[in-house]
Amino acid sequence: MTTIERFAIAGPALLHPKVHGDARGHFFEAFRQDMFQRHVDPAVAFVQDNQSLSRPAGTVRGLHFQLEPRAQAKLVRVLRGSILDVAVDIRPSSPTFGQHVAVTLSAENRAQLYVPAGFAHGFCTLEPDTEVFYKTSDYYSPEHDRGLAWNDPALGIDWPVTETAATLSDRDRKHPRLSDLAL
Numbered sequence: 001m002t003t004i005e006r007f008a009i010a011g012p013a014l015l016h017p018k019v020h021g022d023a024r025g026h027f028f029e030a031f032r033q034d035m036f037q038r039h040v041d042p043a044v045a046f047v048q049d050n051q052s053l054s055r056p057a058g059t060v061r062g063l064h065f066q067l068e069p070r071a072q073a074k075l076v077r078v079l080r081g082s083i084l085d086v087a088v089d090i091r092p093s094s095p096t097f098g099q100h101v102a103v104t105l106s107a108e109n110r111a112q113l114y115v116p117a118g119f120a121h122g123f124c125t126l127e128p129d130t131e132v133f134y135k136t137s138d139y140y141s142p143e144h145d146r147g148l149a150w151n152d153p154a155l156g157i158d159w160p161v162t163e164t165a166a167t168l169s170d171r172d173r174k175h176p177r178l179s180d181l182a183l
């Protein structure tokens with residue numbers, strides 16, 4: 001049975017699948033829709049799987065989100081390497097607006113972060129050649145795809161890489177800060 005941790009911020013969850021080890025190695029159920037809807041979020045069904053490979057350690061992807069009505073919930077795990085995974089609450093009426101959760105996900109710990117719709121999501125890789133896999137609850141919609149500045153001081157995220165050392169896309173260098181975000 002997968003164990004589930006919650007946070008002070010309502011919504012996100014950290015899932016720890018039950019691992020079955022033996023002399024060959026191990027097996028675990030990486031995802032079950034019935035478990036997810038019963039114990040994490042009854043309203044969410046996933047429709048798309050994404051996977052990214054980041055070669056340099058210190059690669060930052062994010063912070064990304066899709067605007068309503070195409071906002072995406074995500075379930076994130078690491079297939080190889082490790083990341084600091086971050087979800088920022090950008091739900092306008094939330095009492096924890098602007099606050100975030102940050103957890104280490106790795107191929108070794110097999111943990112999964114549930115990022116509800118209404119959160120901006122991003123990560124920083126902690127090792128070279130890190131592969132991230134995540135499910136989304138709506139399809140990619142470029143017209144609704146938006147970003148939030150990963151290094152906005154107002155977010156108070158303790159990234160494990162400096163701005164000068166981080167590897168980012170040109171797009172991720174130009175996102176607005178939270179105070180300038182049009183939601």
Ligand SMILES: Cc1cn([C@H]2C[C@H](O)[C@@H](COP(=O)(O)OP(=O)(O)O[C@H]3O[C@H](C)C(=O)[C@H](O)[C@H]3O)O2)c(=O)[nH]c1=O
Pocket residue numbers: 050052061062064065074121122123140169
């Ligand atoms: C997200 C996405 C992208 N693309 C295309 C668009 C670009 O031509 C190319 C790379 O996209 P992008 O630079 O946005 O990839 P990431 O920076 O890894 O973005 C992701 O990283 C952060 C961590 C997220 O949480 C988002 O789900 C997602 O935005 O793939 C697609 O074709 N489908 C998709 O679902």
